[in-house]
Amino acid sequence: MIHALANPTRFLKIARLLTPLLFWGGLALVLFGCWGGLTQTPPDYLQKESVRIMYIHVPSAWLGMGGWSSLALACFAFLVWRHPLAALAARAIAPVGAVFAALCLITGSIWGRPTWGTWWEWDGRLSTMLLLLFIYIGWIALERADRERGGDGRIPALLGIAGTALLPVIRYSVVWWNTLHQGQSLSLTKSTIDPSMLWPLLVNLMGFSLLFGGVVLMRMRSALAEQRIEARIRRMTA
Amino acid sequence: MKRKHQRLFLGLAALGAIGGASGLALSALQDQAAFFYTPSDVATKSPLTDKAVRLGGMVEKGSIRHLSDGVTIAFVVTDNAAKVPVRFTGVAPDLFKEGSGVVAEGKFTDAGGFVADNLLAKHDERYMPPEIADKMAAAGAGTTAAGTK
Structure with a gap:
């Protein structure tokens, strides 16, 4: 499976087909979910209207962390099978994941002001999520520096794998330590969010995930196209 | 052992080590990382x-x-x-x-x-x-x- 996808020509063929499906499908779902979350669901009994921030906040948190998992997987595949397409995938994922991590922090802060009475507190969940954003930025800088110096990509790949240690800490921070952030509301088997308020969240989780995939594929295709142009220019000038 | 398998093994071992290290660090942090006292x-x-x-x-x-x-x-x-x-x-x-x-x-x-x-x-x-x-x-x-x- 990995080796079949590792062929750039075959990858491009599949990616060309998938990109518009993921991108437009995701965008349509997100628009539908936001419409539902802004107009169709009831306000919360305590948080009132500010509860609607979760329709953006929760998918952002999910993709900020999911983005790092996929980046680490790509790094792992690159280290073991040494395929350049895996390195390309990690490079395409990083800024997209970082944007979602930042969105999660910003929306959380806006929600925290009316709910908790503070923009920011150094509690376990908030601090570890901020750390994840910093690791994203550090990874992007390291990967660029490595490429500029003609490195073989091994060092950023190692950081990509090492960074996964943070993911379970973010996930369980609200269980291990007492935090200002509330515990988990949503898991595969149960939800403490009333069904009448839940469905736009599920739509947006799906929609943002598809959008994420679409944008990553776009970035990978444009990077591949750039490489081909560079290679052609090199051949013409040689 | 092929080099690829060697790298796979090393990669998995590194993952395990990272997991273990962060586990140890966290258990040491247990008390300090609490946001408040009950x-x-x-x-x-x-x-x-x-x-x-x-x-x-x-x-x-x-x-x-x-x-x-x-x-x-x-x-x-x-x-x-x-x-x-x-x-x-x-x-x-x-x-x-x-x-x-x-x-x-x-x-x-x-x-x-x-x-x-x-x-x-x-x-x-x-x-x-x-x-x-x-x-x-x-x-x-x-x-x-x-x-x-």
Whole structure:
């Protein structure tokens, strides 16, 4: 499976087909979910209207962390099978994941002001999520520096794998330590969010995930196209 | 062993090592990483007076009193095991109410009370429309889940 996808020509063929499906499908779902979350669901009994921030906040948190998992997987595949397409995938994922991590922090802060009475507190969940954003930025800088110096990509790949240690800490921070952030509301088997308020969240989780995939594929295709142009220019000038 | 397998093995070993290392670091952090002390912590731990600390728990039902100066409130923070009386002068957040979670920032007094200079409301993981909350309140389903684990 990995080796079949590792062929750039075959990858491009599949990616060309998938990109518009993921991108437009995701965008349509997100628009539908936001419409539902802004107009169709009831306000919360305590948080009132500010509860609607979760329709953006929760998918952002999910993709900020999911983005790092996929980046680490790509790094792992690159280290073991040494395929350049895996390195390309990690490079395409990083800024997209970082944007979602930042969105999660910003929306959380806006929600925290009316709910908790503070923009920011150094509690376990908030601090570890901020750390994840910093690791994203550090990874992007390291990967660029490595490429500029003609490195073989091994060092950023190692950081990509090492960074996964943070993911379970973010996930369980609200269980291990007492935090200002509330515990988990949503898991595969149960939800403490009333069904009448839940469905736009599920739509947006799906929609943002598809959008994420679409944008990553776009970035990978444009990077591949750039490489081909560079290679052609090199051949013409040689 | 092929080089590819060697790298796969090394990669997996590195993952295991990272996992182990972070596990050790976290278990060492356990106490320091807590955002607030619970009333039970206060009862069992060494004296915390004269240090700026956070105290978290539930606002005990029927415990909020408005003092005669008009800006100070007194209430009791509980975790169903221990209790601490708290005084706070200032504007409390909207979600601060009896039976829900609170984190108070301030200092312990020698008398065993707590003087807060800031209050944070703690929200729990339950989200519901007002009608359902009303129904639950009417049915007597308590709001005990918030703030405790």
